Amino acid sequence: MANIEILSAEQLLSAANLDLGHSDWLTISQERINLFAESTGDHQWIHVDPERAAKGPFGTCIAHGYLSLSLVNMFLPQLVNVRNISMGVNYGCDKVRFPAVVPVGSKIRGQGQIIDAVNKGAFIQATIRVTIEIEGSERPACVVDTISCYTFETPSSNSTK
Template sequence: MTTASTITVRGLDELKALAGTDLGTSDWIEVTQERINGFADATGDHQWIHTDTERAAAGPFGAPIAHGYLTLSLFIPLFTALLEVEGVSTKVNYGLNKVRFPAPVRVGSRLRLAARLSEAVDVPGGLQITVDGTVEIEGGAKPAAVLQSLSRFYA
């Protein structure tokens, strides 16, 4: 896999031609306590394992951990660093086929995305892609997230 190389396509035909393509890996991003606290504020999920640094240090993970859905939300900036689609009018997240969180993300961890565009199918007015993604933890034995994302692009 290549690292931090953005693939740029123009239009739906070029995007469709990427079906079956390994998109490489993104650059690493750090998960800071500030990011975790901001996510807690945005979602109202202030569970102590995320936001109480002293209690979390003595807890089961030895440090505060990121919310699973925070980790999932990072898929978007990590993915857009791998693939840029130009010449379309609209890009939307259509959903997820599956998501798992095999390992906790401790504060200070660095994450990156390894992705493969596994499928591209025509939909009315556009194209739907399926991306198999693995959010890796630097130095981790298991990934932070494994997911299959669906996105739609319209002409």
């Protein structure tokens, strides 16, 4: 269940600077890293070779930065549920940064904040900053401003999404 529910275009438009709280913690396993490497073709040793990585700069395998970024899609629904929409579309991302590495076995979670929401006529464009925190680390794994477009149902439609 999401920390925050947005029920209308008006509510989303007035939600700038709204803190969305935190998602659940997720442990980053070597299996998840290996599956990501397989799906993207990025088999760099710092990610997938535990023996070599143990002697490398991080002392262990680390998650791909883009793996951390991709998990935003898992964390966002835990942070916010935009309801009464006929469609929601990922538009893109701004200001993606990877301030810290994620060692295998680390726990991460998403923290969210609605930065802005703008009426674009047929849809509302919302920018949500998601910070991927690493348990016990002062620096986050990833900070990204996600941009989504939501088309809200018309009042004559009574179904709830």
